Amino acid sequence: MEGWGYEAGGYGWWASMTELDDLHRLRQQVESALEYSGGTHTFDDIAQAVSEKRFQVWPGIKSVVVTEIIVYPRIKNLHYFLAGGDLDELKLMRPYIERWGKSLGCTRVTLAGRQGWAKTFLRNEGYEPKWFILSKDI
DSSP states (O other), X not given: OEEEEEETTEEEEEEOOOHHHHHHHTHHHHHHHHTTTTTSOOHHHHHHHXXXXXXXXXXXXXXXXXXXXXXXXXXXXXXEEEEESOHHHHHHHHHHHHHHHHHXXXXXXXXXXXXXXXXXXXXXXXXXXXXXXXXXXX
């Protein structure tokens, strides 16, 4: 099956495992990232959304990104739903993921996460804080 992955020293499209196979291979990274989700999703919820084509899996060797496309009335948004693993590897994956989003007509990229993400490579890639989220369990 053709898909995104890492082969022969580089990232790109190649014959890969299925998205669900990749997700299961990188389960530890997914579950580590989900620890910061506030209990919104479990691994099985992510797997279900991937099987329903609502989420996309971007596997690395030691890292994983899960994205979703959100269509608003005026824009199409590529949202980094979850990312975990090695920061250097995630940095290499970012341009490919965003190029794919742009090819689908996305005009914005967003992510929600810990404030520490603002201090990573993303700061030098044009990302900046836009919103502040408050939360309360009721």
